Amino acid sequence: MWWLVGLIVVLVIVAGYFVGIYNGLIRKRNETDNAWSQIDVQLKRRHDLIPNLVETVQGYAKHEKETFDAVIQARNRAVSAEGPAAAGQAEGILGAALGKLFALAEAYPDLKANQNFLALQEELSSTENRIGFARQAYNDAATRYNNAREVFPANLISGGFDRAELFEIEVDAEREVPKVQFG
Amino acid sequence: MWEQIERNRRRSRIIVTAMGMILVGVGMALGMFFSGQQQGALVGGVAALGIWLVLWLFSHSQGDDVLLRMAHARQIEKRDHPQLYNIVEEMSIAAQLPKVPRVFIVDDPSPNAFAVGRDPQKAAVAVTIGLLRLLDRDELQGVVAHEIGHIKNRDVALMTTAGIMLGAIVILADIGLRVMWYGGGSRRSRDHSGGGGGAQVILMLIAAVFLILSPILVQLIYFALSRRREYLADASGAMYTRWPEGLASALEKLGMASIPQADQSRVTAPMYIVRPLREGERRNLASAFSTHPPLEKRIQVLRGMGGNVDFQAYDRAYSKVLGDHVVGARTLAGTESIPANAPADLSAQPIPPTERLRAASDAFLAGAGYQRVPCHHCGAVLKIPKARQGRLSACPRCGASLGR
Numbered sequence: 001m002w003w004l005v006g007l008i009v010v011l012v013i014v015a016g017y018f019v020g021i022y023n024g025l026i027r028k029r030n031e032t033d034n035a036w037s038q039i040d041v042q043l044k045r046r047h048d049l050i051p052n053l054v055e056t057v058q059g060y061a062k063h064e065k066e067t068f069d070a071v072i073q074a075r076n077r078a079v080s081a082e083g084p085a086a087a088g089q090a091e092g093i094l095g096a097a098l099g100k101l102f103a104l105a106e107a108y109p110d111l112k113a114n115q116n117f118l119a120l121q122e123e124l125s126s127t128e129n130r131i132g133f134a135r136q137a138y139n140d141a142a143t144r145y146n147n148a149r150e151v152f153p154a155n156l157i158s159g160g161f162d163r164a165e166l167f168e169i170e171v172d173a174e175r176e177v178p179k180v181q182f183g
Numbered sequence: 184m185w186e187q188i189e190r191n192r193r194r195s196r197i198i199v200t201a202m203g204m205i206l207v208g209v210g211m212a213l214g215m216f217f218s219g220q221q222q223g224a225l226v227g228g229v230a231a232l233g234i235w236l237v238l239w240l241f242s243h244s245q246g247d248d249v250l251l252r253m254a255h256a257r258q259i260e261k262r263d264h265p266q267l268y269n270i271v272e273e274m275s276i277a278a279q280l281p282k283v284p285r286v287f288i289v290d291d292p293s294p295n296a297f298a299v300g301r302d303p304q305k306a307a308v309a310v311t312i313g314l315l316r317l318l319d320r321d322e323l324q325g326v327v328a329h330e331i332g333h334i335k336n337r338d339v340a341l342m343t344t345a346g347i348m349l350g351a352i353v354i355l356a357d358i359g360l361r362v363m364w365y366g367g368g369s370r371r372s373r374d375h376s377g378g379g380g381g382a383q384v385i386l387m388l389i390a391a392v393f394l395i396l397s398p399i400l401v402q403l404i405y406f407a408l409s410r411r412r413e414y415l416a417d418a419s420g421a422m423y424t425r426w427p428e429g430l431a432s433a434l435e436k437l438g439m440a441s442i443p444q445a446d447q448s449r450v451t452a453p454m455y456i457v458r459p460l461r462e463g464e465r466r467n468l469a470s471a472f473s474t475h476p477p478l479e480k481r482i483q484v485l486r487g488m489g490g491n492v493d494f495q496a497y498d499r500a501y502s503k504v505l506g507d508h509v510v511g512a513r514t515l516a517g518t519e520s521i522p523a524n525a526p527a528d529l530s531a532q533p534i535p536p537t538e539r540l541r542a543a544s545d546a547f548l549a550g551a552g553y554q555r556v557p558c559h560h561c562g563a564v565l566k567i568p569k570a571r572q573g574r575l576s577a578c579p580r581c582g583a584s585l586g587r
Contacts, residue, residue: 031279038276119265126269132524133277136425141279 021154025161028145032164035138039167042130043078043091049127050075050098053120057101060111064104071097098124135167142166195341198408202348205397206231209352212390213359235351242347247299247307247339250454254297254446256287256309257550264288264546267315270324271308274331277423284308284334288547293444294318294437297454298330301340308334313442315543316536318433325420325430329456332419338412342453349405352398359394363387402472409453409474414509417481418497425492425524431485438478480504493521558583 054068074097078090102121105111142164149158207228214227251258261268268286275283280303287309289295294313300306308330310323318326333339421427437457444459452459458475487500501509534542545566549555552569560583567575577584 035279042276122266122269126266126273129269129273130276133273133423136524137277137279 018153018157022157025145025149025154025158028141028148029161029164032138032141032145035134035141038134039131039138042127042134043087046094046124046127046131047075047079049120049123050094053101053124056114056116056120057104057111060108060114060117061104067097067100067104071101095128139166195408195412198404199341199345199348202345202352202401202404203232203235205401206235206348206352206355209355209359209394209397210234212393213355216359216363216387216390231351231355234355235348238347238351239344242343243301247301247305250299250448250451251287251307251309253448254289254309254451255291256289256307257547258285258287258307259546259550263549264315264542266320266542267310267323267327267546270320270327271331274324274328274423277328278331278335278419280306280331280335282306284331288312288315288543288550289446290544290547290551291445292316293442293460294440295444295459296326296330296456297451298333299339299451299454300334301337301343303334303337306334306339311444312540312543312547313440314437315546316540317436317440319534321426321429322433322436324424325426325433326456328420328423329416329430330454331423332416333412333454335419336412336415338416339454342409342412343450345405345408346450346453349401352401356394356398360391363391363394406472406474410476411509412453413475414481414484414501417485418494418509421485421488421492421497422494422521425521427485427488427492427523431482434478434482434485438482488523490523491520492523495520556585558585 050071054071057064058068071094074090074094078087078094081087081090105117111117143166145161145164148154149161149163210227210229210231211224212227214223214225214230215221217223218226259268264286267288271286272283282304284298284300284306285308287307289309289311291311292313294311294317296308296310296314298306298308308327310326314326315323417430420430424430434457441460443462443464447459447461453474455475457478458473483504484497484500487503488496489500498509501507545555548566553566554569554572556565556567556575557563558565558578558581561578561581563578563580565575565578565585575585
């Protein structure tokens with residue numbers, strides 16, 4: 001009789017332990033998914049800022065039509081890009097085009113002093129940072145999740161949990177965030 | 184990676200439990216003394232826990248906003264100081280906080296910053312005007328990351344609980360010693376006539392020594408805990424920004440500042456990035472009775488991370504500088520290293536300190552409900568407090584009508 005009670009207690013404890021591990025895996029997987037969607041949110045933020053930026057710069061540098069067109073085109077392509085690979089490439093081209101746009105300001109002192117432009121500059125560099133931090137947070141979350149699902153005894157029950165792939169930057173232009181030095 | 188913080192939390196809980204046991208011990212010593220009997224110890228111990236519970240509930244019902252009010256912090260919106268607000272949002276993304284903390288500015292020329300929020304859902308980050316004037320964007324990011332580290336590591340809840348425990352022990356021991364000193368004599372002679380004997384006297388002596396030593400001991404524990412959480416918040420800051428140099432350079436600048444700070448609350452002290460300076464005090468004195476480690480050590484550790492930003496790199500650098508470990512060795516195995524990464528700054532154009540000061544105080548005034556009224560005649564911008572709004576008809580500088 002007593003051994004039966006003991007067996008049931010042990011079974012309940014073991015089951016509870018695995019339920020805990022399972023819930024932990026679910027939580028970590030959700031965190032990973034959340035982090036991934038943050039990247040999209042921040043990329044969209046960048047797209048939304050660009051028309052405003054181009055409009056401000058246009059007021060001061062009317063002759064640089066080529067640069068504006070390149071930025072607008074890169075933006076539109078990035079907005080409509082399908083799939084991670086295409087999106088990554090489009091964002092990379094957009095980053096490079098933005099770098100050129102900011103380099104323009106060098107030749108227009110009035111633009112450099114413009115409050116609106118300075119504010120946009122802060123917004124855009126914050127957006128670049130956010131994209132970087134969102135990626136970084138995703139990779140951190142994915143690493144935590146992957147570690148959690150591979151260690152013993154979690155690996156006994158983590159068959160249904162797919163490994164999260166890390167975000168790798170493949171396009172050279174994308175790796176280089178537009179860096180602009182102002183005199 | 185983050186599991187290390189979990190493990191540290193467990194260790195911190197053990198420390199808080201030890202403090203709780205000392206608190207109960209103090210209560211027992213007092214109870215024994217007052218009743219003159221061994222059974223009094225039980226009552227005293229329970230009473231001490233009761234006092235702690237009341238204090239704890241009181242501090243919880245008050246919430247974090249009391250701390251912000253005590254520091255005279257004003258909440259700001261994004262438009263009041265876009266850069267600061269952006270940085271807080273960026274760091275919340277990096278730390279994966281469930282919600283972006285509220286942002287506050289403190290009208291104090293002494294450069295400092297602190298975080299409150301027992302619950303990451305209701306957290307807040309406050310920085311002084313002096314800090315905004317002193318630091319550039321990367322350094323500010325380092326400081327904010329350190330504060331977000333405090334929030335993420337749940338240091339606010341831990342240090343408040345420990346601080347209340349410390350307060351309860353200090354108060355109880357103080358009461359006990361006073362009673363012993365002034366009223367103890369008659370009680371002891373009465374016990375003697377009752378036939379308690381020499382054992383009673385020895386017990387009394389032991390109780391007295393315990394009452395003298397325990398507040399000192401608990402303070403040492405409390406300060407050691409606080410310093411440890413400070414190092415861990417630095418490690419988290421380096422990790423979130425991926426750029427330890429920002430925080431290191433900020434700490435260097437903070438160490439050189441010598442302006443005393445108005446907020447000297449002991450409750451908020453462990454949450455500040457550097458210990459609030461008192462009038463005429465110097466920084467950087469290593470002391471067992473300090474809530475913060477010496478700045479030069481913190482800077483050395485951050486700069487010794489060797490191009491990596493993960494906790495392993497921090498722990499290696501820490502043990503090189505201080506010969507000890509700050510995170511459990513067992514958890515260091517099997518995790519990969521993360522390289523440092525310079526932040527993107529499109530606005531690499533440096534903003535002069537005077538401009539930064541103006542932006543910071545404008546943001547504070549906006550948070551305090553001031554109204555900005557430009558004079559179209561002379562170009563001056565009037566900043567009018569809430570109570571006086573709409574009661575000024577002419578510009579005090581040029582006398583032109585402010586027809587609105």
